[in-house]
Amino acid sequence: MRKKKLSGFLPVFHHTFRSNIQKPSFLALTLVIGLLIIGGLGLTMLLISKPEDDKPGLQIDQVYVCDETGLGMPVYAAAGAEEPEIAKVKFEQVENAKQTAKKKTSEANFLLITQTESENGYQLHFIEGDNSTLEQSDIEYLADWMTNVFQTYLYQISGLSAESLTQALVPVVNTVIEFDSVEEGKEIVTIVVVYVMLMILYFMTVIYGQKICAEVSTEKLSKLVEQLLVSVTPYGLVTGKILAMILISILQFIFWVGCIFLGIFGGDMLCASVYSNYESPISGFLDMLNGWFGHFAFSPV
Numbered sequence: 001m002r003k004k005k006l007s008g009f010l011p012v013f014h015h016t017f018r019s020n021i022q023k024p025s026f027l028a029l030t031l032v033i034g035l036l037i038i039g040g041l042g043l044t045m046l047l048i049s050k051p052e053d054d055k056p057g058l059q060i061d062q063v064y065v066c067d068e069t070g071l072g073m074p075v076y077a078a079a080g081a082e083e084p085e086i087a088k089v090k091f092e093q094v095e096n097a098k099q100t101a102k103k104k105t106s107e108a109n110f111l112l113i114t115q116t117e118s119e120n121g122y123q124l125h126f127i128e129g130d131n132s133t134l135e136q137s138d139i140e141y142l143a144d145w146m147t148n149v150f151q152t153y154l155y156q157i158s159g160l161s162a163e164s165l166t167q168a169l170v171p172v173v174n175t176v177i178e179f180d181s182v183e184e185g186k187e188i189v190t191i192v193v194v195y196v197m198l199m200i201l202y203f204m205t206v207i208y209g210q211k212i213c214a215e216v217s218t219e220k221l222s223k224l225v226e227q228l229l230v231s232v233t234p235y236g237l238v239t240g241k242i243l244a245m246i247l248i249s250i251l252q253f254i255f256w257v258g259c260i261f262l263g264i265f266g267g268d269m270l271c272a273s274v275y276s277n278y279e280s281p282i283s284g285f286l287d288m289l290n291g292w293f294g295h296f297a298f299s300p301v
Helices: 009-021 024-048 099-102 138-156 162-168 181-221 226-233 235-273 281-294
Strands: 062-067 090-094 109-118 121-127
Touching: 009 235, 024 235, 062 099, 090 099, 090 121, 099 109, 109 138, 121 138, 181 235, 235 281
Parallel strands: 062 090, 062 109
Antiparallel strands: 109 121
């Protein structure tokens, strides 16, 4: 009586699945890689999300301002009262810049500012002392702030009406919109996803294909194939082994994907508990995906 092609398929499938999934090496490899994924992602998020060290603030203690234009000068101390960084700085008006520079040359954290007028307009010159230990970023911050205050002061003394002055001081915000940015983002995400899936399928095929070949060759060397072929057809033998290894690979892959999500969400919770001002990127990422692929039900957690 002629056997069916897939005769004995189920026993081979069960035997291959049970023997492989119970191997200590398989369990150890699956668990170790899963733990490495969880720990690696959690540690990576913890390191990436680490906030920068709090800057001690402006190290400028004293600012001497000399007006050489005859316009007068704004009351910088009053203007900076509501600015936490500026409120600590002491402003003092002086009559002679050169004399002040000679007297204060031994001080480390001071600035001398001269207010001048030229053909190109008004200028503010920021002069450091010989022993200055000021950071360039502090000086630039103060320069930007004082320039804005001085510009406002020029508006105030220009004789404009209150309504005109209010309109002149309304900030102008620039917004640049690229119409193709969303489409380009979709294309990039699509390409990346396709290539990642292709790489996963390629490596899974290579790795688990080698395992199937190793299984068959091992049983051939141990003379087990001859015994199996008495009750199992060659088609049933190969099909049972292939399907068993495919199921094992799918389960292993699902476990590792679960470890990826566990690592991401676990790292997110760890960062939230360690850093007080931590902002979770997960909600923003899901919102971005929701904007790109509106037909998927992505929502913030």
